[in-house]
Amino acid sequence: MPGTLLNLKQIEKTFPSFCAIMAQKEGFCVKTKKRLIAVFLILAALALAAVLGAKPLYYLYRDVSFYFGERTVAEQTVKAFAEENHISYGRYPEDLIELLEINPETKDFVLNYPFREEIPVDLSSFSRATVPLFLQWDPMWGYEKYGSGRIAQTGCGPTCLAMAGYYLTGDDRFNPKDIADFSAENGYYASGYGSSWTLISEGAGKLGLNAKELPLVKKKMVDAVENGHPVILALGKGSFTSSGHYIVLTGWEENAFRVNDPNSRIRSEKLWTYEELEGQIRNIWEISV
Secondary structure, eight states: OTTOSOOHHHHHHHSHHHHHHTTTSTTHHHHHHHHHHHHHHHHHHHHHHHHTTSOOHHHHHHHHHTTSSOOOHHHHHHHHHHHHTTOOGGGSOHHHHHHHHHOGGGHHHHHTGGGOOOOOOOOTTSOOSSOOOOOTTOTTTTTSEETTEEHHHHOHHHHHHHHHHHHHHOOTTOSHHHHHHHHHHTTOEETTTEEOTHIIIIIHHHTTOEEEEOOSOHHHHHHHHHTTOOEEEEEOSSSSOSSOEEEEEEEEETTEEEEEOTTOHHHHTSEEOHHHHHTTEEEEEEEEO
């Protein structure tokens, strides 16, 4: 950009007598020129930011760096949406773009991040005829922080406990946001791992629920859900996760379990046999009041 870079020779021409007077102070002119150049470059950078729409410099960096290197499908999707809506790609946190890459079901949730508004938690639209499906990435609570991420990313434990609690009691405090807050305040979030098992085994009791640990026995699990008691499973790597996850068993039909997966509406619409789940199960709790 013409006129934005300061030349050292121009500085010397501008301040010859001044530099001569101060020549006895060793290094003064050199230091002064360096400081002037630094100040000028900062001002030039700010001017450039203003010209390009007054975006924070970090947004500018993200916008420009997008064009270097290969980009994932999620990154391309977010970039196209950002351009269509005349907003900076840099406004999207990288962890949310990664969420979209992992789970395409979160597309609307991720794309609408720059337009998010605080939505009061209202569970009145959720029926208690069966265990309601709360999704981690519901805009009512998904953007809220939980541990090292957001409920949309790390909040499967609180979301499952909220589903079970709301079904059994009808108490609105059993929502993912409030249970995530409860979990964090009581030390049930394990950094780098998500919610610890004690959120269910111990935290449920503090919230007025009973959490009974079950053995890995098909009949015990079937009996629990047929008695109207949600069953929370802690899962390892498999059909639902590449690391760790919680889901809720909500019923038994056609020799298979109905499942509420807080991270997937699609997986929640499928029936799962005991044999499909067995190898992924790490712990089991029957929840009651």
